[in-house]
Amino acid sequence: MRIVAVDPDACVACRDCEYACAFRQSGDFARSASHIRVNFYADERACVPLTCMHCEDAWCLAVCPAAAIDRDPGTGAVTIDATRCAGCKMCLLACPYGNIHFNAETGVSAKCDLCGGDPMCVRACISGALRYVDAEELADLRREVVDASLKRLLRLSKGVR
Amino acid sequence: MHVVIVGNGAAALSALESFRGHDRDSRVTLVSGEQGPAYSRVLLPYYLRRRLSRDGLFIRRADDYARLGAATEFGVRAEGVDPARRVLELADGRRLGFDRLLIATGSSPMRPPIPGLDGAGVHTLWTLDDAVRLDSVFREGARLVVLGSGFVALQAAWAARQRGLQVSVIELLDQILPRVLDPAAAQILSERLHACDVEVRTGTRAESVETDRGGRVRVSTSGGDRLPADAVIVATGARPNDQLLPECLEPDRPGIPVADTMETVVSGVYAAGDVTRGPTARGGPREIHALWPTAVEQGRVAGANLAGAGRSYGGSLSMNVTEMFDLTVASLGQFVEDEGDDVFEEHDRGGIRYMKIVTRAGVPLGAIAMGAPEGAVLLGRLRPFVRHRRALPDLPAFLAREDLDGRLAHRSAAKERTSCASLQ
Numbered sequence: 001m002r003i004v005a006v007d008p009d010a011c012v013a014c015r016d017c018e019y020a021c022a023f024r025q026s027g028d029f030a031r032s033a034s035h036i037r038v039n040f041y042a043d044e045r046a047c048v049p050l051t052c053m054h055c056e057d058a059w060c061l062a063v064c065p066a067a068a069i070d071r072d073p074g075t076g077a078v079t080i081d082a083t084r085c086a087g088c089k090m091c092l093l094a095c096p097y098g099n100i101h102f103n104a105e106t107g108v109s110a111k112c113d114l115c116g117g118d119p120m121c122v123r124a125c126i127s128g129a130l131r132y133v134d135a136e137e138l139a140d141l142r143r144e145v146v147d148a149s150l151k152r153l154l155r156l157s158k159g160v161r
Numbered sequence: 162m163h164v165v166i167v168g169n170g171a172a173a174l175s176a177l178e179s180f181r182g183h184d185r186d187s188r189v190t191l192v193s194g195e196q197g198p199a200y201s202r203v204l205l206p207y208y209l210r211r212r213l214s215r216d217g218l219f220i221r222r223a224d225d226y227a228r229l230g231a232a233t234e235f236g237v238r239a240e241g242v243d244p245a246r247r248v249l250e251l252a253d254g255r256r257l258g259f260d261r262l263l264i265a266t267g268s269s270p271m272r273p274p275i276p277g278l279d280g281a282g283v284h285t286l287w288t289l290d291d292a293v294r295l296d297s298v299f300r301e302g303a304r305l306v307v308l309g310s311g312f313v314a315l316q317a318a319w320a321a322r323q324r325g326l327q328v329s330v331i332e333l334l335d336q337i338l339p340r341v342l343d344p345a346a347a348q349i350l351s352e353r354l355h356a357c358d359v360e361v362r363t364g365t366r367a368e369s370v371e372t373d374r375g376g377r378v379r380v381s382t383s384g385g386d387r388l389p390a391d392a393v394i395v396a397t398g399a400r401p402n403d404q405l406l407p408e409c410l411e412p413d414r415p416g417i418p419v420a421d422t423m424e425t426v427v428s429g430v431y432a433a434g435d436v437t438r439g440p441t442a443r444g445g446p447r448e449i450h451a452l453w454p455t456a457v458e459q460g461r462v463a464g465a466n467l468a469g470a471g472r473s474y475g476g477s478l479s480m481n482v483t484e485m486f487d488l489t490v491a492s493l494g495q496f497v498e499d500e501g502d503d504v505f506e507e508h509d510r511g512g513i514r515y516m517k518i519v520t521r522a523g524v525p526l527g528a529i530a531m532g533a534p535e536g537a538v539l540l541g542r543l544r545p546f547v548r549h550r551r552a553l554p555d556l557p558a559f560l561a562r563e564d565l566d567g568r569l570a571h572r573s574a575a576k577e578r579t580s581c582a583s584l585q
């Protein structure tokens with residue numbers, strides 16, 4: 001399956017992904033409706049877009065007491081059936097990444113559904129920080145990132161810059 | 162191999178699915194005292210609030226069991242286990258042989274020793290049948306007395322209030338929700354109940370309940386009052402349905418003790434869910450954590466081990482969340498401080514009415530959040546730290562990193578609805 005991979009180093013905090021997602025969700029540009037959130041840390045000069053990773057072993061899915069969370073057979077996305085969700089909020093507490101939100105208007109939980117396989121956030125991303133990639137490829141990518149930082153650390157510990 | 166699962170709730174279903182993840186071939190039979198495909202107890206108050214239809218309570222379809230290769234015996238109670246012959250005794254006289262057994266029988270509402278609780282006007286909110294009965298009791302203008310002030314009690318009270326009943330809550334201890342909230346949070350919720358015209362009597366004992374011939378009820382309290390009512394709901398806690406196999410119990414202690422593998426002291430017999438006394442994430446003595454997420458987790462481990470997968474449970478961490486009287490009320494782990502613990506406390510932070518995080522040597526132990534649902538999201542982010550005892554030395558920085566204020570500021574600007582406002 002493919003998921004939305006995030007490269008915080010490339011993100012420029014333009015928030016276009018949030019607007020694109022919000023528009024897709026609500027037909028409006030109110031960022032509150034967006035399922036992807038860009039956390040911006042002025043002090044650290046860093047920004048991190050956060051969105052559901054559609055965990056292989058999704059705790060929200062397992063725990064939902066209304067059986068409202070399921071995996072889309074086509075895209076592999078973990079999705080919430082708004083007609084089944086009772087609004088109990090157990091999934092909010094279950095997600096260790098804070099990627100499920102509560103829609104107070106409708107009284108149900110809401111999250112990324114990968115837009116049925118064509119995520120708008122990725123389309124709108126201007127910097128290449130978001131990519132819709134194969135989960136396995138992502139694992140390789142992560143390894144590269146980890147390798148690079150390990151090398152950097154090693155060099156630092158040896159006093160080499 | 163023949164695996165028998167007793168129960169059709171959170172733990173049983175989770176175990177069945179997990180078992181099939183490891184073993185596609187063995188024969189499985191699921192036995193449940195209640196009828197039909199599974200419904201969710203957690204959803205019963207939502208049905209009473211008319212948030213869900215009766216159909217919306219069911220979390221499995223009839224054909225889901227066949228899809229998972231499980232034969233079902235619905236509407237048949239299991240009465241006992243013969244551990245030597247490895248036989249489950251059913252109420253209709255049949256005997257079901259098993260190689261491995263899972264006891265996932267849940268718990269039942271406790272009946273405190275108050276005279277008169279067997280009267281016709283006295284109800285519980287535990288099963289689908291209970292909820293359907295209560296649905297016809299919930300008539301606008303009727304008077305309801307709720308004994309107890311736990312999650313079930315207050316959700317029943319809220320549903321009743323939303324349906325236009327006059328509601329009184331009687332709690333023996335000095336605060337409501339004693340197991341889920343600290344006194345400060347309980348105070349905020351009490352005020353909300355009061356604003357919604359729910360009468361709350363803490364520090365009060367119900368002495369007796371009388372039902373007259375017309376079906377009307379009177380509750381006598383330790384305060385010397387006699388409260389007239391059309392119905393009483395007893396919700397003073399639950400006790401495990403642990404009598405199937407007395408051999409696996411400890412003397413005078415409720416709950417079937419289980420190892421990290423969810424196996425009982427009887428080899429090949431496992432238990433999961435509300436019925437167990439299990440390991441906790443904190444370590445220390447085993448506890449009964451009668452909560453839905455715990456039942457799901459334990460069921461998973463038990464199911465895998467029924468198939469011989471050799472899994473070990475990391476222990477339960479209590480987590481509670483619900484909406485009551487339009488406040489999201491969430492708590493996690495150990496939220497009442499011991500001596501030497503540090504407490505981070507805040508009131509009225511952008512829609513979060515109250516937030517408390519207890520830490521010991523920089524490690525968060527537990528938390529409470531009340532008000533906006535973003536509080537529950539925050540507790541979700543804290544949960545891995547609590548579970549894995551990971552230090553979080555700078556809490557304000559953590560909250561900033563989580564962009565809590567940003568989230569609160571941008572949360573959907575849905576008007577601050579209150580259920581009581583909509584009643585007037």
Ligand SMILES: Cc1cc2nc3c(=O)[nH]c(=O)nc-3n(C[C@H](O)[C@H](O)[C@H](O)COP(=O)(O)OP(=O)(O)OC[C@H]3O[C@@H](n4cnc5c(N)ncnc54)[C@H](O)[C@@H]3O)c2cc1C
Pocket residue numbers: 088167168169170171172173192193194195202203204205206237238239240265266267268286287288312313402433434435436451452453454456480481482483
């Ligand atoms: C009104 C209400 C609201 C709740 N809200 C929440 C909440 O918001 N959050 C939360 O975490 N928890 C909540 N709970 C608790 C939660 O429902 C339980 O923790 C959970 O259902 C436990 O799962 P279980 O599988 O152990 O037991 P159960 O779901 O109770 O299932 C037990 C099963 O065993 C069957 N059974 C019992 N005895 C026998 C027998 N002798 N023979 C055959 N079958 C038998 C029963 O019929 C049932 O199918 C709530 C409970 C109630 C009643």
